[in-house]
Amino acid sequence: MLLGKRLGVKSIIILGGADVARDPELGYGIWLSQWKSILVKRALRSADCVLAVDQSLKEEAKILAGYNGSNITTLPTGYDALFWKPGLEKRNDILTVAVANDKARFRIKGIDYLIQAAQQMPATNFAVIGVEPSFAYTFRPPLNIKFYPAMTQEELLHFYQESIVYCQPSRREGLPNALCEAMLCGCVPVATNVGGNSTAIGDSGFLVPYADVASLISALKEALSSGSELTAKARARIVSLFPKEKRERELLKIIAGLAE
Template sequence: MTPVPQNPPRILFFSTIFQPFIEEDEVILSKHYHLETVIARGAGALLRLPGAVLRSDLAYCWFGSVYAAFTVFLAKLLGKKSVIVLGGVDASKYAEIGYGIWLSPWKAFLLRHAFPKADRLLAVDPFLQQEAARLAGYDGANILSIPTGYDPEMWHPGGEKEEMVLTVASCENMWRFKKKGLDKLFDAARALPHIPFCVIGIHSSFVPEIEAVKPANVTVISYVPRSELVRHYQRAKVYCQPSYTEGLPNSLCEAMLCGCIPVGTRVGGIPSAIGETGYLVDYRDQAGLVAALQQALAASPDLGRNARDRIASEFTRARREQSLCRVIDQLCSSNNR
């Protein structure tokens, strides 16, 4: 690991969960700053945060949550800087599928006051940037868009592609099933009975609930270690992201780096990732989804190479690292004036 420079800013790195994309930010920031990492929720988080904020120059929170709002208010009180990273659920309000923190009136009240008070909100996609400002009811002048970054050496093509459709989606209940568009995917699989589909990430406890509606040509794999996902991406010619809403989908970007031809719905950050290298359809256009999958399966492998090149050039770890450090350095230098 690169040595931390002498006398760098002290950063509180906070999240209620510790997913790989959050861990990657921790690794990036630890190269440049003294980090105090707090991964907690409930009373434990509320007890630890005041002292951690007091010891820091800046608080960096993943996801806009009640805890992030509490941290922003503490930072303001103590004269510290604060940053919230917006990933999706924190800029969403979709009653139809019961998704988004803004569906809760009291949580929405807290975020409506916290978002404008944070020194920076960093959305992983411009769509979330716009939605956060709209839901919080202000001009969003403190919101920037900095996409997550991906490693083209970790995620890379390998071997011959198979005529199959892959989707990776962590799913443990029906609202996640619908949020990820897996009901749409199952319908598409029924319309293409000769094409094998594979869905990775449906929790074993939830599999019995969907067994009756799962088409025969869909294989469900409950869990695959992240290190082994690459071989599944490498096999599939087509990756499908048929979501109701998304931030910037990590699995989609990883699959594109592995040469999958992407098919996705025209929502959230999916168009930002796919660009002109795949196929986009409206969420409710089921016939369009089936047609797009057919086109992708018949497409030249060059399209998969174009998809890889897009993520490898536009969504790099180096770009995220530079952007995050620029924001933090500017905020911490203003703290010292």
């Protein structure tokens, strides 16, 4: 970054949720490392442009890097609504997608709380994609929750299309791709009220406090019986707010502005 400044080369940093993570309780996040945090702080302050996928990440970056964030622009991720689309029949109950194959990520993604909810909803089927079954079963989940390793987008599409509810029980998030993809596929969203989850869902689903298992169970039950109105509303929200073409246009505009 500093070399680029000296050479007159413009720089852009793209922030995701992990880039502004600092969770001492779980020992998670690059900001827990003194030397890494110094490097990231300098990079953020010296970049010509920093792009955050959600306003919540911009605010966190300003606090962690200790500056006004004047070079930070919020530019949400864009999604392909022609690929991520509803299927013909909803046959499965609740789906969660989270790459979480160590204890810290498992808790960051809230899978431990999802397991607690599943234990109290024995007649409901849960599926979690992105967690190796051999690792997940060390947490002794109930029989009504199944775990699958990471999949291709084509394989994932079918799970989205066949699931009634998508659940994002995370401790922290940016603007979650899986949540938005699931909404495009007609899943009713249920998520914790953290980070960009509320930005994605708005009034088209259910938001609950993190780690409040009772509220999560209540929201999941309501979502399962909510009918087709929220299904259509969830898809329409992502189509309207986060089209892939909009992100491409805005990104090109930002690059052109830096090149002037």
